[in-house]
Amino acid sequence: MSHHEIKKPEDITIPPSSFFAKLPMLGGILAVAGLGATLGAMFGEHKARAAFSYLFAFEAVLALGMGALGWLLIDHSVRSGWAVVIRRFIETIAGSLPVFALLWIPIGLIGFHELYPWTHEADAIIMKKRWFLSTGFWYFRAVIYLAVWAGLGWFLYSTSIKQDSLGDKPAERERLVHLIRKVCAGGLFLYGLTLSFGAVDWMMSLSPHWYSTIYGVYFFAASMLAFFAFVTLVSMFAQSSGVLKTAITAEHFHDMGKFVFGYTIFWAYIAFSQFILIWYANLPEETEFYLMRLEGGWEYVSYALPIAHFFVPFLFLISRHVKRNKSVLAIGAVWTLVMHCVDIYWLVMPNYGSHGEGHTPHLEVSYLDFTALIGVFGVFLAVFGFLLNRNKVVAINDPRLPESLAHENY
Amino acid sequence: MSAKIWGVLAQYENPHTIYKACEQVRDAGYEKWDACTPFPVHGLDKAMGAPPSKLPWVVLTVGLTGSALGLFFEAWAMGSAYPMVVGGKPLFSLPAFVPVWYELTVLSSCVTAFLANWIMNGLPRPHHPAFNSKAFERVTDDKFFIMIEAEDPKFDLEKTKALLSGAGATLVEELEP
Numbered sequence: 289m290s291h292h293e294i295k296k297p298e299d300i301t302i303p304p305s306s307f308f309a310k311l312p313m314l315g316g317i318l319a320v321a322g323l324g325a326t327l328g329a330m331f332g333e334h335k336a337r338a339a340f341s342y343l344f345a346f347e348a349v350l351a352l353g354m355g356a357l358g359w360l361l362i363d364h365s366v367r368s369g370w371a372v373v374i375r376r377f378i379e380t381i382a383g384s385l386p387v388f389a390l391l392w393i394p395i396g397l398i399g400f401h402e403l404y405p406w407t408h409e410a411d412a413i414i415m416k417k418r419w420f421l422s423t424g425f426w427y428f429r430a431v432i433y434l435a436v437w438a439g440l441g442w443f444l445y446s447t448s449i450k451q452d453s454l455g456d457k458p459a460e461r462e463r464l465v466h467l468i469r470k471v472c473a474g475g476l477f478l479y480g481l482t483l484s485f486g487a488v489d490w491m492m493s494l495s496p497h498w499y500s501t502i503y504g505v506y507f508f509a510a511s512m513l514a515f516f517a518f519v520t521l522v523s524m525f526a527q528s529s530g531v532l533k534t535a536i537t538a539e540h541f542h543d544m545g546k547f548v549f550g551y552t553i554f555w556a557y558i559a560f561s562q563f564i565l566i567w568y569a570n571l572p573e574e575t576e577f578y579l580m581r582l583e584g585g586w587e588y589v590s591y592a593l594p595i596a597h598f599f600v601p602f603l604f605l606i607s608r609h610v611k612r613n614k615s616v617l618a619i620g621a622v623w624t625l626v627m628h629c630v631d632i633y634w635l636v637m638p639n640y641g642s643h644g645e646g647h648t649p650h651l652e653v654s655y656l657d658f659t660a661l662i663g664v665f666g667v668f669l670a671v672f673g674f675l676l677n678r679n680k681v682v683a684i685n686d687p688r689l690p691e692s693l694a695h696e697n698y
Numbered sequence: 699m700s701a702k703i704w705g706v707l708a709q710y711e712n713p714h715t716i717y718k719a720c721e722q723v724r725d726a727g728y729e730k731w732d733a734c735t736p737f738p739v740h741g742l743d744k745a746m747g748a749p750p751s752k753l754p755w756v757v758l759t760v761g762l763t764g765s766a767l768g769l770f771f772e773a774w775a776m777g778s779a780y781p782m783v784v785g786g787k788p789l790f791s792l793p794a795f796v797p798v799w800y801e802l803t804v805l806s807s808c809v810t811a812f813l814a815n816w817i818m819n820g821l822p823r824p825h826h827p828a829f830n831s832k833a834f835e836r837v838t839d840d841k842f843f844i845m846i847e848a849e850d851p852k853f854d855l856e857k858t859k860a861l862l863s864g865a866g867a868t869l870v871e872e873l874e875p
């Protein structure tokens with residue numbers, strides 16, 4: 289009820305010497321160092337290992353972009369108001385999605401055969417699936433996914449930027465708001481399909497005999513969770529870089545924390561749903577996924593995930609006071625992001641060395657996992673930082689900005 | 699006189715005036731008083747100086763207890779009291795218990811939240827002195843009310859009435875018990 293008019297924020301351009309202004313350079317350095325080491329190994333004798341590390345890194349970072357895109361589509365479709373003040377960050381993450389088409393090249397063109405057994409194996413089950421798991425169709429689908437994500441992400445980013453310069457043309461601004469909403473309503477369908485099929489094509493087909501109908505939702509849950517943890521940290525770094533210092537309030541952090549909390553539960557719900565059906569039915573072609581994750585050291589990761597990726601953050605983030613305290617919430621966000629990486633690692637890595645005669649998967653962390661993650665994240669960070677520095681850090685002419693500024697949780 | 703009345707009732711015309719009035723009553727140091735509105739007025743609990751609700755702690759405590767008891771019950775029933783092999787699984791199969799365990803946690807939390815909410819709000823309450831007031835009937839329509847009980851240590855009939863009128867009340871009534 290405190291109905292005094294809140295002034296629009298004025299600290300909306302990134303100061304040249306701040307941390308945010310250095311993001312493109314920082315990302316560039318990480319990208320060159322990380323990708324240099326990883327791609328170097330990919331052309332050397334550790335080609336298969338480097339390819340797996342790269343796929344893990346690609347999926348872990350792609351999740352940030354996919355979470356941002358999915359959330360923007362929902363946000364615009366339901367005309368959400370509270371998040372306008374942080375939406376430019378989210379749009380910039382989604383606007384970075386085109387770069388994943390480039391980042392995808394090492395998977396599709398270099399590590400393709402090392403990663404996916406169905407490219408060179410042909411048993412009865414794979415032959416049955418051949419119409420879907422065939423090289424040409426797989427590439428065709430990949431192009432569609434990457435094009436849809438890049439198109440939607442860039443559209444949402446650039447259209448929002450366009451609104452910034454339309455301060456004196458309310459009619460034109462309204463037209464863009466309606467256009468965005470229409471595109472988002474349709475985009476949700478495309479998003480759901482491409483995300484699910486993308487997860488199936490690039491991660492589930494690592495073990496081509498195995499299937500799980502909830503796999504796409506699993507990746508969606510992981511994406512949303514990682515994205516909200518990431519955008520929480522971005523908002524904190526933004527404030528320490530001297531932008532939106534008073535505009536982003538404890539109320540907004542509270543809501544971001546709620547989303548991290550909520551998607552923690554959602555992730556656990558989906559992960560457990562996948563597990564219990566396979567465990568109960570106990571069918572050989574389904575249990576393979578968990579069996580290979582219960583040996584060679586992977587069992588520790590399998591048992592740690594429900595505890596460290598669900599129970600710990602669940603109990604940590606359940607309190608309202610934690611979500612409203614920036615530095616405590618930051619711990620939860622960092623923890624969630626680390627566990628997200630472990631989760632994707634657990635999805636991808638056991639497949640390395642699991643095919644062929646007499647090979648059993650065993651957990652062996654390589655320096656390549658870290659260089660790949662640093663490299664892919666560096667590229668993403670460089671593009672994100674570059675786009676962020678080009679514009680105002682808030683959609684200053686969005687009609688719902690005042691609502692967002694006055695947002696309060698009751 | 700003041701021994702015979704239950705308290706005073708003041709009527710306000712809109713959310714803004716009752717919000718301001720609540721702040722004044724709060725700042726005057728009253729404790730035994732309440733505000734009634736036709737719809738939730740956001741932030742009114744702040745204006746009234748209401749302390750944070752204890753409900754979350756009650757729900758957390760009973761929810762965790764219910765959760766532990768639920769899991770114990772499943773393990774006891776399936777594992778020892780009525781042992782039955784289902785699908786060739788071990789008698790104590792944690793994965794099979796999780797859905798029911800989870801539902802029992804939610805159930806105990808929800809029922810606790812519902813019941814504790816009623817108890818802490820003093821519900822059900824079939825009669826209230828304010829029901830004697832004809833004006834108070836419009837609390838479910840378009841009027842906003844503050845009532846201060848005579849039992850409040852700060853209560854002084856004339857001063858309290860003056861405070862409520864001064865805060866913009868369009869009507870101040872004395873309420874009989």
